Amino acid sequence: MHCGLIAMMILTTACNQRANTYFEKELTFPTLLTSDQKVKLSAYVVPTPRQLEWQQLELTAFIHFGMNTFTGREWGDGSEDPKLFNPTNFDAEQWVSTLQGAGFKMLILTAKHHDGFCLWPTRTTRHSVASSPWQNGHGDVVKEVKEACDKYNMKFGVYLSPWDRNAESYGDSPRYNAMLVEQLTELLTNYGEIHEVWFDGANGEGPNGRVQEYDWGRFYHVIDSLQPSAVKAIMGNDVRWVGNERGLGRETEWSVTPLQPDINEAIINENIRLNISPTAEDLGSRQLIEEAKTIYWYPSEVDVSIRPGWFYHPEQDHQVKTLQELVDIYYQSVGMNSVLLLNIPPDTRGRLHEVDVERLRQFGAYINTTFQNEKITDGEDGWKARAGASKEFNVLPGETINTVMLQEDISKGQGVEEFMVEGLIEDQWVALAEGTTIGYKRLVQFDDVSPSMIRLTISKTRDIANIAKVGAYYAPLLEDNRRERKLSDISADAWQMTKEFPLTVDLGESYSIKGFTYSPEESRESIFTYRFRVSENGTDWKEISGGEFSNIKNNPIPQRISFDEAINARYIQVETVSGVDGGTPSIDMKQIGILTN
Ligand code: FUL
Numbered sequence: 001m002h003c004g005l006i007a008m009m010i011l012t013t014a015c016n017q018r019a020n021t022y023f024e025k026e027l028t029f030p031t032l033l034t035s036d037q038k039v040k041l042s043a044y045v046v047p048t049p050r051q052l053e054w055q056q057l058e059l060t061a062f063i064h065f066g067m068n069t070f071t072g073r074e075w076g077d078g079s080e081d082p083k084l085f086n087p088t089n090f091d092a093e094q095w096v097s098t099l100q101g102a103g104f105k106m107l108i109l110t111a112k113h114h115d116g117f118c119l120w121p122t123r124t125t126r127h128s129v130a131s132s133p134w135q136n137g138h139g140d141v142v143k144e145v146k147e148a149c150d151k152y153n154m155k156f157g158v159y160l161s162p163w164d165r166n167a168e169s170y171g172d173s174p175r176y177n178a179m180l181v182e183q184l185t186e187l188l189t190n191y192g193e194i195h196e197v198w199f200d201g202a203n204g205e206g207p208n209g210r211v212q213e214y215d216w217g218r219f220y221h222v223i224d225s226l227q228p229s230a231v232k233a234i235m236g237n238d239v240r241w242v243g244n245e246r247g248l249g250r251e252t253e254w255s256v257t258p259l260q261p262d263i264n265e266a267i268i269n270e271n272i273r274l275n276i277s278p279t280a281e282d283l284g285s286r287q288l289i290e291e292a293k294t295i296y297w298y299p300s301e302v303d304v305s306i307r308p309g310w311f312y313h314p315e316q317d318h319q320v321k322t323l324q325e326l327v328d329i330y331y332q333s334v335g336m337n338s339v340l341l342l343n344i345p346p347d348t349r350g351r352l353h354e355v356d357v358e359r360l361r362q363f364g365a366y367i368n369t370t371f372q373n374e375k376i377t378d379g380e381d382g383w384k385a386r387a388g389a390s391k392e393f394n395v396l397p398g399e400t401i402n403t404v405m406l407q408e409d410i411s412k413g414q415g416v417e418e419f420m421v422e423g424l425i426e427d428q429w430v431a432l433a434e435g436t437t438i439g440y441k442r443l444v445q446f447d448d449v450s451p452s453m454i455r456l457t458i459s460k461t462r463d464i465a466n467i468a469k470v471g472a473y474y475a476p477l478l479e480d481n482r483r484e485r486k487l488s489d490i491s492a493d494a495w496q497m498t499k500e501f502p503l504t505v506d507l508g509e510s511y512s513i514k515g516f517t518y519s520p521e522e523s524r525e526s527i528f529t530y531r532f533r534v535s536e537n538g539t540d541w542k543e544i545s546g547g548e549f550s551n552i553k554n555n556p557i558p559q560r561i562s563f564d565e566a567i568n569a570r571y572i573q574v575e576t577v578s579g580v581d582g583g584t585p586s587i588d589m590k591q592i593g594i595l596t597n
Contacts, residue, residue: 021044022044022045022046022412022413023041023044023045023046024045024046024047024048024297025045025046025047025048025051025296025297026045026294026295026296026297027041027042027044027045027294027295027296028293028294029041029292029293029294029295035286035289035290038289038290038292039286039289039290039462040462040463042256042289042295042462043256043413043414043415043461043462043463043464043465044413044463045256045295045296045297045413046297046410046411046412046413047255047297047299047410047411048238048297050228050229050230050231050238051231051238051239051297051299052410052411053229054195054196054231054238054239054299054339055299055339055410055440056440057105057106057155057339058105058334058339058340058441059102059103059104059105059334059339059340059342060104060105060106060107060108060155060157060196060301060339060340060341060342061099061104061106061107061108061341061342061343061344062108062110062159062303062305062310062341062342062343062344063095063107063108063109063110063145063343063344063345063346064110064113064305064310064311064312064343064345065109065110065119065141065311065312065345065346065350066085066110066112066113066115066117066119066311067080067082067084067085067113067115067117068113068115068311069087069311069312069345069346069347069348070084070085070086070348071084072313073311073550074309074310074311074550074551075113075114075115075165075204075548075550075551076113076114076115076117076165077115077165078114078115078116078127078164078165078166078167079166080115080117082117082126082127082128082129082131082132083131083132083133084132085117085129085132085133085134086132086133086134087134087346087348087349087350088348088349088350089349089350089351090134090139090141090144090349090350090351091349091350091351092141092144092145092147092148092350093148093151093152094351094352095107095145095148095344095346095351095352096145096148096149096151096152096154097148097152098352098357098360098361099154099344099360100152100153100154101360101361101364102360102361102363102364103364103367103368104154104342105154105155106154106155106156106157106195106196107145107149107154107155107156107157108156108157108158108159108196108198108341109141109142109145109156109157109158109159110159110161111141111142111158111159111160111187112159112160112161112164112183113159113161114161114163114164114165114200114202114204115165115166116161116164116165116166116167117166118183119140119141119142120140120141120142120143120186120187120190121137121138121139121140122182122183122186123182123186124179124182124183124186125166125167125179127166127167129141142158142187142191143190143191146191146192150192155193155195155196156191156192156193156194156195157194157195157196157197157198157230157233158187158194158196158197158198159198159200160180160183160184160187160197160198160199161199161200161202162180162199162200162203162212162214162235163200163202163203163204163205163212164176164180167179170210170212171209171210171211171212173212173213173214173215174215176212177214177215177218177219180214180219181215181218181219181222184197184219184222184223184226185222185226188222188223188226188227188230189226193227193229194227194229194230195227195229195230195231196230196231196232196233196239197223197227197230197231197232197233197236198233198234198236199219199232199233199234199235199236200234200235201234201235201241201261202551202553202554204528204548204550206528206529206578206582207582214235214263216235216261216263216264217263217264220232220236220237223236233301234261234301235261235262235263236261237260237261237263237296237298238298239298239299239301239339240257240259240261240278240298240299240300240301241278241300241301241303242278242300242301242302242303242333242338243277243278243279243280244279244554245303245304245305245554245555246304246555247302247304247328247329247332247333247340247342248302248329248332248333249300249302249332249333249335249336249337249338250281250283250300250336251336251435251436251437252282252284252285252436252437253284253300253336253337253338253437253439254283254284254285254414254437254439255284255297255298255299255300255337255410255414255439255440256284256289256295256296256297256298256413256414257276257283257284257288257295257296257298258270258274258276258283258288258289258291258292258293258294258295258296259271259274259276259277259278259280259283259296259298260296260298262277270293270294274288274291274292276288284437286417299337299338299339299439299440300337300338300339301338301339301341302329302332302333302338302339302340302341303341303343304329304333304340304341304342304343305342305343305344305345306320306321306326306342306343306344306345306356306359306360307319307320307321307343307345307356308557309345310343310345310551310555311345312345312346312347312348312353314347315560315562317353317355318485319485320353320355320356320359321359322359322480323359323362323363323366323478324478324479324480325480326342326359326363327363327366327367327475327478329342330363330367331443331445334441334443335405335441335442335443335444336442336443337414337437337438337439337440337441337442344356344360366475366476366478369476370403370473370474370475370476371405371471371473373473373474374471374472374473375395375396375399375401375471375472375473375474376393376394376395376396376454376470376471376472377393377394377396378393378394379393379469379470379471379472380468380469382409382466382467382468383466383467384464384465384466384467385416385458385461385464385465385466385467386458386461386464386465387458387459387460387461388457388458388459389457389458390455390456390457390458391455391456391467391470392424392453392454392455393453393454393455393456393470393472394452394453395423395450395451395452395453395454395472397452398450399450399474400448400449400450400474401423401448401449401450401451401454401472401473401474402445402446402447402448402449402473402474402475403443403444403445403446403472403473403474403475404421404432404433404443404444404446404454404456404470404471404472404473405441405442405443405469405470405471405472405473406419406438406441406442406443406444406456406467406469406470407438407440407441407442407467407468407469407470408438408439408440408465408466408467408468409466409467409468410439410440412466413466414437414438414439414440415461415462415463415464415465415466416436416437416438416439416458416460416461416465416467417436417437417459417460417461417462418434418435418436418458418459418460419434419435419436419438419442419456419457419458419459420433420434420456420457420459421433421434421444421446421454421455421456421457422454422455422457423449423451423453423454423455424451424452424453424454424455425449425450425451425452429455430449430451432444432446432449432451432454433445433446434459438465438467445475448474454470454472456470486593487517487519487558487593488517488592488593488594488595489593489594489595489596489597490507490511490594490596492589492590494507494508494509495507495508495589496508497589498538498571499573500586501586502531502573502574502575502576503573503574503575503586503587503588503589503592504538504571504572504573505571505572505573505589505592506538506570506571507569507570507571507572507594508570509570510536510568510569510570511568511569511570511594511596512566512567512568512596513534513563513566513567513568513569513572513594513595513596514562514563514566514595514596514597515560515561515562515563515595516532516545516560516561516572516574516592516593516594516595517558517559517560517561517592517593517594517595518530518549518558518559518561518574518587518591518592518593519558519559519591519592519593520549520552520556520557520558520559520591521588521591522556524585524586525579525580525581525583525585526549526552526553526556526579526580526585527549527552527574527576527577527578527579527580527585527587528548528549528552528553528577528578528579528580529546529547529548529549529576529577529578530546530547530548530549530574530575530576530577531543531545531546531574531575531577532544532545532546532561532572532573532574532575533572533573533575534567534569534571534572534573535569535570535571535572535573536568536569536570536571537570537571538570538571541571541573542567544563544567545561545563546577552580553580553581558593560595562595566596572592572594574587574592
């Protein structure tokens, strides 16, 4: 059946249809369709105008700043004294001008993180900048950042953590929901235009913790009515979490997917039926579309920090990602049909650290230089491609290339399932790269070549694909000066495990211990809360550290715990109190490192 006809048929059942053949954001399939018809129709689901505008930003920046900046933690527990928040040289313009210079188009600020401390003088709680010594309690971080954004023509978004470890009403669902609505309303009415609202999904409350039932429908309604240009991200239904915090998109990244955030029973059950979640590898294959009842335009956002942590910690000044790492992340996010949300955390002065500023400058310059130097002609002529169609492009004489950029006109949907790029070298067509999805943007890399022409073949599509742009570039090779931090200052050669539960280790001799590291492993559940004890003789133990490895579930990087003061010990013991999935995972000796420096 002709697609237009099917679309007409569906007119009565699907919502939000724009023109005759497009389905804005959402399409519910009528039951009569065959699998092939469903797949074909999925190519006609398109973004809303705000989703489209968001996708075109490509580079967006996260700013994690707040109480944790001053306590050295990643997740505060809400009991922090507001007096600790006291930036000495706060300069929002420095953040925004640096980001703008590096090509970023939006800044998202942690207006409230899990510790509940509000960066604006809210009426909902005293746990805010108004109770801090900063600007004698008259400061407003949200306002200063928004003003700087306006000055530098940068879009602005807010991160408002639903999980709140300070709010007394948290867990008393209606009361806390009312507070969150009030906080949202303040943020969305007092500061001008807002372009993204970021609802994080983290909640570290254990089995005995407070359980809050969020009223997502109400939160969405508040945002849609107060800020119609804002996309709702992560626990919001406009922008999807890519599924990791490592800056890694999918090779096959469909913006059209049956996935929706787990905001109500019906959605949770449907996600379970389809076996999908933000971390699933397959979110949009033919097979999945065939089984789906409703599909959505729900594109991916890649959030990753320029440092190991989301918040600033001085000991991570040497671990700012290298230019090579940032460029890799760019290829794996923007180059894989996603928007990059790169976090750069300001320090206790309230400024971006010099190392980060320099790295951002290098990154912006590299991306700019690479992609401003187009090496082919006529790559911007729109092209409607059926499966099997090819098109050739002239390469500027004598130029070397190693990167190709492909773009679909996503205002007409996403359709390409397979493509191939070849180069004409000495009258022979040579394969340069192949891939699956394109979507808004796809970058593919290959070894340096100097072809006279390149040829793009759209090998497989869901329906006619709308190719908006083909480009070819030379991306200079970078020297990777990655610096790994040591996970242990002492060799484990002489260590002996003396007990398995809790893991007890004889280090062979006594050391002055200043801290320890714990490296999670993919194959086993990570520890969430722990106790760490030391002993000189293996009999008398002293507990010197305990608590949580915050955010280890979403960001399973090595954890470094430093003690307040060094302690002499020959034996150590690590006890699992709880795991990230509610179990009590065991731990292997090789997952532990001892810090003595
Ligand atoms: C996570 C949070 O728990 C982290 O602290 C951070 O804000 C990150 C962006 O999202 O889930």
